[in-house]
Amino acid sequence: xxxxxxxxxxxxxxxxxxxxxxxxxxxxxxxxxxxxxxxxxxxxxxxxxxxxxxxxxxxxxxxxxxxxxxxxxxxxxxxxxxxxxxxxxxxxxxxxxxxxxxxxxxxxxxxxxxxxxxxxxxxxxxxxxxxxxxxxxxxxxxxxxxxxxxxxxxxxxxxxxxxxxxxxxxxxxxxxxxxxxxxxxxxx
Amino acid sequence: xxxxxxxxxxxxxxxxxxxxxxxxxxxxxxxxxxxxxxxxxxxxxxxxxxxxxxxxxxxxxxxxxxxxxxxxxxxxxxxxxxxxxxxxxxxxxxxxxxxxxxxxxxxxxxxxxxxxxxxxxxxxxxxxxxxxxxxxxxxxxxxxxxxxxxxxxxxxxxxxxxxxxxxxxxxxxxxxxxxxxxxxxxxx
Numbered sequence: 450x451x452x453x454x455x456x457x458x459x460x461x462x463x464x465x466x467x468x469x470x471x472x473x474x475x476x477x478x479x480x481x482x483x484x485x486x487x488x489x490x491x492x493x494x495x496x497x498x499x500x501x502x503x504x505x506x507x508x509x510x511x512x513x514x515x516x517x518x519x520x521x522x523x524x525x526x527x528x529x530x531x532x533x534x535x536x537x538x539x540x541x542x543x544x545x546x547x548x549x550x551x552x553x554x555x556x557x558x559x560x561x562x563x564x565x566x567x568x569x570x571x572x573x574x575x576x577x578x579x580x581x582x583x584x585x586x587x588x589x590x591x592x593x594x595x596x597x598x599x600x601x602x603x604x605x606x607x608x609x610x611x612x613x614x615x616x617x618x619x620x621x622x623x624x625x626x627x628x629x630x631x632x633x634x635x636x637x
Numbered sequence: 638x639x640x641x642x643x644x645x646x647x648x649x650x651x652x653x654x655x656x657x658x659x660x661x662x663x664x665x666x667x668x669x670x671x672x673x674x675x676x677x678x679x680x681x682x683x684x685x686x687x688x689x690x691x692x693x694x695x696x697x698x699x700x701x702x703x704x705x706x707x708x709x710x711x712x713x714x715x716x717x718x719x720x721x722x723x724x725x726x727x728x729x730x731x732x733x734x735x736x737x738x739x740x741x742x743x744x745x746x747x748x749x750x751x752x753x754x755x756x757x758x759x760x761x762x763x764x765x766x767x768x769x770x771x772x773x774x775x776x777x778x779x780x781x782x783x784x785x786x787x788x789x790x791x792x793x794x795x796x797x798x799x800x801x802x803x804x805x806x807x808x809x810x811x812x813x814x815x816x817x818x819x820x821x822x823x824x825x
Contacts, residue, residue: 452729457678457679458677458678458679458680458681459679459680459714460714463714464714465746467714467766468766468767468768469766471762471763471766472768475763478761478762478766478768478770479759479760479761479762480757480759480760480761480762481757481758481760482675482721482724482727482757482758482760483724483727483755483756483757484720484724484725484727484728484730484731484755484756484757485731485753485754485755485756486728486731486732486734486735486754487751487752487753488735488738488739488752488753489646490645490646490753491645491646491647491739492646492647492736492739492740493646494732494735495729496728496731496732498648498720498724498725498727498728500798501710501724503712506733507822508710508712509710510710510712510717511710511717515719515720517705517720517728519728519729519732519735519736521736522689522696522698523698523700524691524696524698526647526648526651526652526655526740529698529699531703532672532686532703532705533670533732533736534729534730534732534733534736534806534807535670535729535733535806535807535810536670536671536672536686536689537672537726537728537729537732538725538726538729538807538810539670539671539672539686540672540674540684540686540705540707540725541707541722541723541725541726541729541762542672542722542817543673543682543684544674544682544684544707544721544722544725545699545722545723546674546819547676547682547707548673548680548707548721548722549681549765550676550684550711551676552678552680552714553767556686556767561676561749563646563676563824564675564676565673565674565675565676566671566673566674567671567673568671568672569669569670569671569672569753570669570670570815571667571668571669572667572668572669572670572806573666573667573668574659574667574668575659575663575666575790576804576809577737577804577805577806578655578656578659578666579741579744579804580656580659580660580666581676582666584809584813585803585804585805585806585808585809586806586807586808586809586810586813586815587806587810587815588815588816589815589816589817589818590815590816590817590818591817591818591819591820592817592818592819592820593819593820593822594819594820594821594822595819595821595822595824596821596822596823596824597823597824597825598823603823606821606823607821607823610821612818614817614819616764616765616767616773617745617765617772617773618723618760618765618773618774618775619722619723619726619774620773620774620817620819621764621772621773622723622726622775622811623810623811623815623817624815624816624817625772625774625780625814626812626813626814627758627774627775627776627777627811627812628776628777628778628812629730629735629777629778629779629802629808629811629812630777630778630779630780631779631780631781631782631798631802631808632779632781632782633781633782633783633784633794633795633798634781634782634783634784635784635785635786635791635794635795636751636783636784636785637785637795
């Protein structure tokens, strides 16, 4: 009788099968993700995250896209209708660490009972407002995690934390350079 | 009689006053932003974005934090309850470009009638699943914007697009390296 092995809410059999599928066909590992935004007014924009490409083909996993609102707080001349862009970057790192920790724990037989992260980043607005000075983005990002496990030693959890940092897509995007191209179409 | 100059939904007088305040006291430009996440199950995490620090003091602009859900699509062993972490990074760039374009247009007297962005990024999962190979994060990010203005030339809009790239916090975070520190607390 086939049974499903689930750990931390992760289907471990499918996880192992996915790794096997990538070993058999490297294109299974390739994705192109997307996000759109439409300006509303002032600092407010509406975002949409929907379908993506997997192994060269558009998926049909998301008939309904996710809607997000981005805005600035009053001190940054916004109406506080949503988080701002740099806060979303910090949220992305927290989510990426969460997924990476839990998936890899499941693969290693580690039960996670509780896991949370706090991430913060320091930013100086001089360059954004045209006054030159320090870089436009975060000068530093600090993440802190809290984890509880019933069957892993502190050393195993520390090693897993390091492994997750070494393989985290969002950490890599932040800690190393990504080529970014930007084109503009001027509408009549 | 005092009048408020609003362009593109941006209070231009406050924008100019903010720049003046930064010139008078550089600490006015300093922020520490934050995000938290709590793991739910599998690839699903709940995020919170609330208060931040401005000029060394905690703000009180956000009595209620913003709640976000992060998850993976089924092909990545999730339940599709929200966008994933790398998609949020792309959304952040789109939002950042939107705010940067509109605020700077307002400062320069350019009326923006329509503005939207599409951002995409290519990612290979080999490293995330422990098979080594290419970097864990995006190998490339491509952004495309569409803008309509009633009073700016295409050349002015192209120059503004370049200026926004040069001063965008999120573009800088992606295109250049950010130091990221990560600590773990093991709970009993």
